[in-house]
Amino acid sequence: MTGQNVRKVTVVPNGPVLVEGPVELVTEDGVTHTSDRFVVAVCACRRSKRFPFCDTSHRKRVRTDTSPE
Numbered sequence: 001m002t003g004q005n006v007r008k009v010t011v012v013p014n015g016p017v018l019v020e021g022p023v024e025l026v027t028e029d030g031v032t033h034t035s036d037r038f039v040v041a042v043c044a045c046r047r048s049k050r051f052p053f054c055d056t057s058h059r060k061r062v063r064t065d066t067s068p069e
């Protein structure tokens with residue numbers, strides 16, 4: 001396999017999936033989303049307000065400890 005036609009996809013731990021652009025991304029509702037960025041960050045946490053694209057919402061911690069400090 002030559003590197004010329006291979007598209008690199010990088011899974012970021014606790015973050016997005018980085019896909020070399022441009023991309024056409026089809027969500028489960030059948031809508032096609034396009035991006036012509038060099039690298040496209042696809043949301044893997046579903047917290048993005050720009051879903052299916054990452055808006056860095058994955059960085060916000062969800063507090064699990066509800067006891068008083």
Ligand code: FES
Nearest residue numbers: 043044054057058
């Ligand atoms: S992965 Fe970044 S907002 Fe979901």
